[in-house]
Amino acid sequence: MVGAGRVGRLHTSNLAEQLGGRARVTALVDPDVQAAGRLAAEFAVAKTYGSLAQALADQSFDGAVITTPTFTHRDLAVTALEAGLDVHLEKPMAMNLVECAAIAEALQASGRRLQLGFMRRFDPAFEAGAALLLSGEIGQPMIIKSLTHGPGLPPPWANDIRTSNGLIAEVCSHDLDTVNWFAASPAREITVKVANFKGRERGVESANFYDTMLATVVFESGALASVAGVCPADYGYDARVEVTATKGMMQVGQTGPGGLAAVKAGAGVSASRVYSSWRERFAEAYRREMSGFADVMEGGQPRVGAEAGAEAVALVVAGVQSLLSGRTVALSEVTANPATPDWQKAL
Ligand SMILES: NC(=O)c1ccc[n+]([C@@H]2O[C@H](COP(=O)([O-])OP(=O)(O)OC[C@H]3O[C@@H](n4cnc5c(N)ncnc54)[C@H](O)[C@@H]3O)[C@@H](O)[C@H]2O)c1
Structure with a gap:
């Protein structure tokens, strides 16, 4: 370890x-x-x-x-x-x-x-969602909306784009992998907008820190995806995906173990408990993931490997380029001649 x-x-x-x-x-x-x-x-x-x-x-x-x-x-x-x-x-x-x-x-x-x-590749709900899409039963994905809201600030190195690329990598890598997985088509371009609501009050001084982001991704198939990230969200850990496809729709994930968490206007009452952390929400997936690694050490093939890892990193790098420049970035801009991005050279 x-x-x-x-x-x-x-x-x-x-x-x-x-x-x-x-x-x-x-x-x-x-x-x-x-x-x-x-x-x-x-x-x-x-x-x-x-x-x-x-x-x-x-x-x-x-x-x-x-x-x-x-x-x-x-x-x-x-x-x-x-x-x-x-x-x-x-x-x-x-x-x-x-x-x-x-x-x-x-x-x-x-x-x-x-x-x-x-x-998430080892989570039963995400696996079932991927299998449903693969079966063709609900048709072809038109729009994939993935969000992850994390409860607290990650460790300091993860808040600095020079050492981690920030939230888009540390939290939303999972969403980027999910939209790649569900779209089953190469990503063509990404546009990212960010905001910083809580950094100052939490004492985060790193340049370019952001705690809120929205990315839109366009795939070669024509499918669109949105990836929303908030961290710290304070209310709990929240990871959900909704896919609208040509013959139906599906939702993966819930706000808490009890299902729906609703807030009544004026009353502010939550109807059920929200997941407290990623460890709680994905407890079974983490167990199955280590079991998957035992399979690998016994000679099995990894369920998810370096190729998916690099595809998500391509979206991360193009995404940070987009949020810093304010423009849409084509994936080909970062994949054609891979280089160390400028913001990572500044350390
Ligand atoms: N899959 C998930 O859900 C998930 C959740 C959180 C973090 N992560 C990822 O896991 C990784 C670690 O995150 P974390 O939150 O546990 O970080 P952390 O800061 O809590 O722990 C990292 C540890 O690595 C140690 N370390 C640093 N350099 C080392 C080296 N060269 N050799 C050995 N140890 C070294 C540090 O001393 C520290 O104890 C990151 O890549 C992060 O993105 C994944």
Whole structure:
């Protein structure tokens, strides 16, 4: 387990307690040795290391689960693949398409497999939605509306477009992957508008910070998509998708475990409990995702991998370019000659 932060803890707990012993976390890697030590003690992980290189020098592994900040993904994924490990890599795959290409190259050369951390691919409701679209029963997608509203501010590195690309990557990567998945057609262009309502009061000083975004994506098929992101939303964690297709419509996801959450005008009463966090809403998907990675380490093919990861990163990079420039950006502008974007060079 590389990274002992929020997602490192979640995946460690699922691997240790939910897979019936199919996989075992034998080492925790984090330069924050205290964080690694605490997590190792909680789940009886035998060894901790300050770096992946130290862990690889000391013992052998079947796989690496990489749950570190986005700006570290390329180096860690390439190191793990070159060491002959299968890799679960958290989303977003990397900071830009140059980094995605380096990971894809190492993957190809290693002959190993890489699972990308798009856990919605493992969620029963999202899976059923994808299967319904594939069946053709409701026809072809015309408009796909995906939203994710997160309850609180993510860690500071995730609020700075130089180290993470911000909300469009850290929260809405999942939506971008979903609209790609459901549209089943290459994205052609993206337009992004952003706003900042709560940054100042929460003490976020990073330049270009935004807590609210709306993206529109046009696909080659002609389908349109909107992706809305809000973080911090404070009322809870909310991830929903609605697809209107040529012969029907479908809705995936609800605001809470009880279904409808309605607010009465003038009374402000919520009719049912709203999900409190992504850990709660996607608890089953995260378990199935780690089970999927155990399958991969046993020789199975990843359900979602580097190709989908890079397609989402292309939308992220074109999206940040759009929000900074105020214009629509064609995907071909970022995919034709991948380069490190200017805003990532400023660190
Ligand atoms: N799939 C999901 O639903 C989901 C949810 C949240 C975050 N994420 C993703 O997971 C990743 C981590 O996010 P987080 O919220 O857990 O971050 P975090 O800041 O809580 O934890 C990251 C940890 O990685 C450690 N770290 C930094 N550099 C390292 C290195 N070189 N080697 C080993 N450890 C290192 C840090 O010390 C920290 O403990 C990000 O890519 C993020 O986008 C995914």
